[in-house]
Amino acid sequence: MLTIRIIPCLDVDEGLVVKGVKFKDLKVAGDPVELALKYYQEGADELTFLDVGASLKSRKTMMEVVQKISEKIFIPLTAGGGIRSLDDIRELLLAGADKVSICTAAIENPSLIQEAACCFGSQCIVLSVDAARVNGGWQAFIRGGTHNSGLDAILWAKEGVSLGAGEILVNSIDRDGTKQGYDLELIREISEKVRVPVIASGGAGNLEQIYEAIAIGRADAVLLASTLHYGEMSIPEIKKYLKSKGVPIR
C-alpha cells in the first residue's frame, strides 16, 4: 500500500533555516544541511527546501545547500522559492533537486508550468498554492503571501494540474505557523478535485491535527516546519501515532 509521506520543510534564507508565523516574523532555526541529515535519519519521506531570501546571494547559497544535501541524503528533494524560468528549474535539478515547487511565477506566467512539465516531466513540477480565506472562499496569493492574485485557489489548483503540475502543495496562509491545525476544508476541496497527490501545509501544532489532514483533508502527504525545527514533535513520534490510527506509514 502506498504510504502517506511526512515531509519536513526547510525555509532557507542566505544559507540558514528560518521560520515565521503567517509568512512573517522570520526567526532562525538552524543549519539546513545538519537539519536535513537529522530528518533523513529520523525517517523523513522527502525533504523540501524553499529559498525565502529571494536575493541573488540567497539563491546561490540555496544551490550549494541542495548540492551538498544531495550527496549525502538519498530521498526525494524538492526545491523552490523565486523560480521564474525554465533555466531556474534546470539549474536546481542539476544541483540535485528531484522536484521544484513553483508559486508566483506559475500564476504570473501559467505557460511556465506547461513548458516545465513538457521539458522535465510532470513528476518534478509541484504547484504551490498559497491560499487564504476571502469572502467565504479561498483566493490564491503570490509573492510570499503579500498579494492576492484574484484567482480562486481551488480553480487554480485544478487549472495547474491540467497545465501539467504533478503534485499540489496547499499552503494555508491563515494557518501558517499558528499551530491551530490545517485548513481541512481547503485541503479536502483541492484533494477531491484533482487527480494528483496533494501535500497539506500550514498550521500543524499537534499529532491529532496531522491525522486530521490525512483522514478528513484527504492529504497524500503533510509538510511540517516549525513544529519539527523547534523540537515540539519528532518524525518517529508522528509516524508512530499515525500508524496507531491505521494510517499507512513507512
Added chain:
Amino acid sequence: MIGIVDYGAGNLNSILKAFSYLKLPARLVTSPEQISKLERLVIPGVGSFGAALAELRHRNLYPAVINWLKENRPFLGICLGCQLLFEKSEEAPEETGFSIFPGSCRKIRAAKVPHMGWNLVKIIRPDPLFSELDSAEYFYFVHSYAVFELMGHALALTYYGSHFVAAVKFGRIYGVQFHPEKSGPAGLKLLYNWGTKC
C-alpha cells in the same frame, strides 16, 4: 566501472551521487565506444518510452545497448529503464522495447496518477539483489506506467490499484520499477548489492 547511459532525459546526477556515496566507480556514457569497456550498465528512469528509444537511436547508443543485453552482461534498468526491457508500452504503442521480457506496460488505473511515494515491495523470489534486506521493504516510486501481467521473471511485486512488477530478472539483467537512488538506506543497499553481488 559502471556506466550510466545518458539519453538526454532524467536526473542522472542522483544515481551518480548514490554510486559515489557507495564508493562504486561510475560514469556517464554518451557514446557507443564507451560502452564495451564497462563492467556494468545502468539505464536510469524518468522520461517517456517513445522519447527514450528515439533518443537512444539518435545518439547511436541503441545497438550497443542491445548487444550488451544479448550477451547478458550485468545490467540494471531503473523505472523507465526497467519498462524498456519489455516488449511494448501503452505510452508509445508504435514502439518496440528491448524485449528481454515478454509483456507490455500499461497506464496505472488508480484514483491518483502518477503513483508517487513509498510503497511496499514484496519479494517473491529471493535473489542476491535483495541480500540483507527484509522480504517486504519500502521503496520510492514515481511512475504512471507499469507491467501488470504477472510473469515468471518477476522477483518482487507492489500493489497500487492492482499488483504490478516491482523487480524483474533474467540472467544478469535486472529491472526495478522503483528508484533505489531515492529510497534511503534500503535503496542504497540494493544498489550496493547489484554493484557487488549480481
